[in-house]
Amino acid sequence: MGEPLQDMHMPDGVGPGSLNANKLFLGNFVHSKTREELEYLHSAGVFVDTTGVIVAIEPECDLAKAREHVFPRLGWESEHVQVVACKPGQFFFPGFIDTHIHASQYPNAGIFGKSTLLDWLNTYTFPLEASLSDLNKARRVYTACVRRTLSHGTTTSAYYATIDVAATNLLADICLALGQRAFIGRVCMDHADLCPSYYRDESPAASLAAARASIAHIRTIDPDFSLISPILTPRFAPSCTSDSLRGLAALHAETDLPIQTHISENLPEIDLVRSLFPGSSSYAAVYDDHGLLTPRTVLAHAVHLSDEEADLVARRGAKVSHCPASNSALTSGTARVRRLWERGVEVGLGTDVSGGYSPSVLEAARQASLVSRHVAMGLAEGKNRETAKLTAEEVLFLATRGGARVLGLDDAVGGFEVGKQWDAQLVGLAVVDDMGETETHDGKGGDDAGNVDIFGWETWEERIAKWLFNGDDRNTKMVWVRGRLVHSRQ
Structure with missing residues (x-):
């Protein structure tokens, strides 16, 4: 890191990063x-x-x-x-609060290809994430990611790591050492038909055991989770079996740890969820039916939520991470933030690196403003068209206080x-x-x-x-x- 600015008055023997002054x-x-x-x-x-x-x-x-x-x-x-x-x-x-970012995908920022979400996962994402079981490579990636996000003013990040416990623990260690407030998620994904054979949990039991192992490590380095907290991370419904989802819900009930996952990012994904979980009435209902839709749940994207789903999310007190850059880059759609607010859903901003091309929450804020204008242009002329647009004040709220509310930190930061x-x-x-x-x-x-x-x-x-x-x-x-x-x- 650089030297302190020259306008700082420093008592002798006290450095700018000191906690004892x-x-x-x-x-x-x-x-x-x-x-x-x-x-x-x-x-x-x-x-x-x-x-x-x-x-x-x-x-x-x-x-x-x-x-x-x-x-x-x-x-x-x-x-x-x-x-x-x-x-x-x-x-x-x-400080900015990034409510959805994949630290393990940082090297791919800007490489979102020409394909759909599901193709992009298999082509770019899963191979990179799997390779971070090499801890030397993981250290390079995670250190660069944390330093870069800090340089953009991000003081809190909700990170997805990988399925590898040691690499996930390393990310927690790096965040603690560099001083970034972070939620660290060991990614859970055990569905044999949907996850590549080289990159998935062996079973629901193995997935749950790995989640517990990562939680235990974070508890050793930050016993009160005052700076670094575990966050339960079912990647998204299609990547997990029902047994795995229920196991994570039970772990949440036991520990009261937060949960992060994806929802309704694009239409083919929604169709896939419908085919995999025919007993649930909607994508949001899948999480609710498995006990994962709670006041501590962060749902990334929520682009195509129906009114009924938005109402269900609001009733359960779950929150949404709006990822406008990623939604545009992967042609997923235009999420309607004001509609979510009007239905009582709290919203924050996510960079969603690497579906999102930039680790900057400020960039996510400006994209949130621009995307809201595209939402407005898709509406009929009239009052609703104007009110769909987000102001500068509103997107900066999303970047700070909104994110704090989404991550349960509103009493502490923002x-x-x-x-x-x-x-x-x-x-x-x-x-x-x-x-x-x-x-x-x-x-x-x-x-x-x-x-x-x-x-x-x-x-x-x-x-x-x-x-x-x-x-x-x-x-x-x-x-x-x-x-x-x-x-x-x-």
């Missing part, structure tokens, strides 16, 4: 207040204790005010406080409030000077400044919109998880 963040803070509204806090101070929790937020706060009034109230000593202050063009934003953990990113936009040159106030300009040019006359709403539609990892200057600096760019 209190921290003060000064400047501009932007976060979702509601789905429809971003809140802008200017010239504010956010105080984060040694556990990574926000303990105070002060308006109109500078270092002098903090030292004179706030530090004594908190019992802090000035010489032991790290201070990070925004420069012009910079603001703090909550915004800037006292009691929440400091999972955040410092975003820097290039300021254009009188000569038309750009600089980022961290000594970098030109191409490294990124694609977002700020001229000074933009409102804050306009700045955020420009970042949403033009930003990339060059704008992500620093990233923290639970108060620990986990990425910096200079």
